[in-house]
Amino acid sequence: MEEKDYKKLVDMITETIYREIKPKDEPSNLFSIPVEISNHHVHLTRGSLDILYGKDYELTKLRDLSQPGEFASNEQVSIVSANMKFIEKVRILGPLREYTQAELSITDGYFLGLDLPTRISGNLKGSPPIIFMGPQGVLTLSEGAIRAARHIHMTPENAESYQVKNGDRVKVEVSGDHGVIYKDVVIRVSQKSKLALHLDTDEANAGNVENKCLARIIKKFFH
Ligand SMILES: [Zn+2]
CATH class of the missing domain: 2.40.40.20 (Barwin-like endoglucanases)
Structure with a gap:
């Protein structure tokens, strides 16, 4: 049997089984x-926000996100990569977390010259270095740029x-x-x-x- 015929047969059998066993009202x-759809954004620790926006600065809410307690803030940072490309106005999501990271798209990665690993939020080990710029200061991270899984x-x-x-x-x-x-x-x-x-x-x-x-x-x- 040719490979394409074989594939066709497998598809047909799979479809038949699927129709048979698929519970209709499940x-x-x-x-x-x-x-x-999540646009690129950053999460910050208390210490990172202190550096970028000033000591004890509190994020202000723009709107609630679907996940309970989480919100998009009015505050934003600029992201700079080692090759001096930068993306302006990347939103900070609240509340503050135990880690600082940028969640970027692969397109952002190409633009910034970063090879972004695909990770679950917070898993930053070995991810590329990144720089955040805020109104009060600059934060240089040795790792922290990921593409969210x-x-x-x-x-x-x-x-x-x-x-x-x-x-x-x-x-x-x-x-x-x-x-x-x-x-x-x-x-x-x-x-x-x-x-x-x-x-x-x-x-x-x-x-x-x-x-x-x-x-x-x-x-x-x-x-
Ligand atoms: Zn999510």
């Missing part, structure tokens, strides 16, 4: 996960209904005429989460994906 099969925030209850667990990597399909499937989407379970698929601007633009899109997890059986 809510986790529906497009039910809201998609949110695409991920789904969910509660333990959501995890149960989608039959996944924290740290799982799944395939996710996004609805729409130009819908796409993303591989290696990390499941992040926490009690204080709200269900959302987080993509960066590159990932979203590549698939014509907008904030109003919905997504669903493709069952592990079909990976």
Whole structure:
């Protein structure tokens, strides 16, 4: 059998099995996960904000984000790379954290001349150095520039209904005429989460994906 015929046959069998066993009213099969697109942004520690905006400066809220307690602040920084390229007005997300990092897109990485590793927030070991400029000072970090790994925030209850667990990597399909499937989407379970698929601007633009899109997890059986 030729390879393309073989592939066709496998597709046909897979589709038949899928149709047979797919529970029709299983809510986790529906497009039910809201998609949110994250523009590049930074997270800061208390010490970093002190340097950039002055001692004991408090972030002011621009708007709440979907994840409870998190917000986009009015404050911004400029990001400078070692080859003197810079990106202005990168928003600081609050509240302050235990680490300082820039979450950038691959396009930002090309522009800045940085080879960005794909990481879960906070995992910065070995990531490229970066410089932040604020109104009161300049902060030089020996590491801290990453591209955020695409991920789904969910509660333990959501995890149960989608039959996944924290740290799982799944395939996710996004609805729409130009819908796409993303591989290696990390499941992040926490009690204080709200269900959302987080993509960066590159990932979203590549698939014509907008904030109003919905997504669903493709069952592990079909990976
Ligand atoms: Zn997120």
